[in-house]
Amino acid sequence: MVDDSPLLLTLELGGIFVFAISGGLVAVRKRLDVFGVLVLAGATGLGGGFLRDMLIGATPPAALADWRYLLVPVAAGMTTFLFHPTIGRMERVVSIFDAAGLGLFCVTGALKALEFGLGPVPAALLGMLTGIGGGIVRDLLAGRVPVIFSSELYATPALAGAAWAVFAHDRGWALVIVAIPGVVVCFGWRVLAIMRNWRAPIARGPSSV
Amino acid sequence: MVDDSPLLLTLELGGIFVFAISGGLVAVRKRLDVFGVLVLAGATGLGGGFLRDMLIGATPPAALADWRYLLVPVAAGMTTFLFHPTIGRMERVVSIFDAAGLGLFCVTGALKALEFGLGPVPAALLGMLTGIGGGIVRDLLAGRVPVIFSSELYATPALAGAAWAVFAHDRGWALVIVAIPGVVVCFGWRVLAIMRNWRAPIARGPSSV
């Protein structure tokens, strides 16, 4: 259902592209070779959806059954490899696109989990995981603690967008009402967090060793 | 079968809770934000079961079909976030509960693998993986080499408990005979290892570069 819409497909491929760019940039900065750049681009663009699909049993993942899903991260990785100085200077722009990808993935991820029979709470969590999973895989492969755990307000907007999608879907509302406000909430919140440098709280007091 | 017993369910949720506490403590000490604390708590409490279920094809994992499995690590994570100085001082107590969780998970993990048709050796290994997997995921996400590989006698008790469960189950013995000695062997061995600081041997001689 979700995947049949040409608009949603276009947006999803766009989200994969910008996620893959962010993975490629990390790889270039780690001085990885061209293959490492492509793998990190692919893992960042597709990792969240792969994690979701393995968890809900939707195997093989949709991205392995449609060559466009594979071509997009390769194109993003090669673009990053060749033009990284330019792209690196546009990082603010990339992060806005990344927020758009996050908004879309959290909604489509939650809807796919619902299609596979999960309850509302797990579906919302899987929507969030679809959005944030690529960045977690990217950081693990690049040998750093996932940045979304410690330096940015990133997952909460994704959870909010996914929760809206689940809520509206459970009421039987039309896809446009299910999807668009969910994407907008996540995207808008995330962009505000980038603009104003919002961060999630950390624990108070000294942490014992 | 296993999951139908209220006693086993209670024990399993208790195991998830203490595992999640250990994940939350690692996150607080790494100065992660509240979201990172919750994710590490959830990954530690549920990671072993998720790995097992993805490997045996039991998707979606049971924890995604029952909200109690999701509520428990959230509660553990928030508890750790708010009260970490107190909990950090009780670490010896936490590690005893953790040993109890290990004992239970290795047995229930092995029995679930048998239910899905695996042979005795893979079932025992998957029981061990169910017990130790959460800690491995926790340490990977926190950016450190899994502590169970290098500093504690942890996996061997889990393998022993799982092996007992497989052995007794293959003989058709009652659940109480299958489960309780398995849990006790793993728990007792692990507690002794903590008390007496037992460690597994490391390789002799200089290691070449």
Add this chain to the structure above:
Amino acid sequence: MVDDSPLLLTLELGGIFVFAISGGLVAVRKRLDVFGVLVLAGATGLGGGFLRDMLIGATPPAALADWRYLLVPVAAGMTTFLFHPTIGRMERVVSIFDAAGLGLFCVTGALKALEFGLGPVPAALLGMLTGIGGGIVRDLLAGRVPVIFSSELYATPALAGAAWAVFAHDRGWALVIVAIPGVVVCFGWRVLAIMRNWRAPIARGPSSV
């Protein structure tokens, strides 16, 4: 089909053995205990196949249904634990065997993906993943950036071998024509890369922070 050939089974077990040796050597050098050595040996030997099988939905993985697949990495891990100074001195020999394992895994992995209905491009990528996945898992567990991303020409030969297998299989050619040139291409290219220290290119120019 693939697994029914005694020759292919023998070669596959041999590939698992040498991959597991490489995992065990990393673990010994990290001063992990005997359990860590066994886990890293097993994860390196079997990790690529597990990743492939979870992605294509071939669960439980074949390695969990056949005790020989589990015995081999245990034997390799114990061998490494006991004789690591000798094995460490033979690293060049081990890397030649590792190239043979890579050649075989990329072909068998691609064929298994085709059997599960994947298209040619995803099947070739999964063949590559089967070959390189074990090394990625090994390095993640050992707390280092996967070496295949930055220091060796490793994945490209695996992709080439897998691509040949997919191409020949799609034309309906006999298994011997499908498999042997694929293995030879990957093995030969990889051995040349080791001998001549070939590396993949890295991005030009300064990488912005």
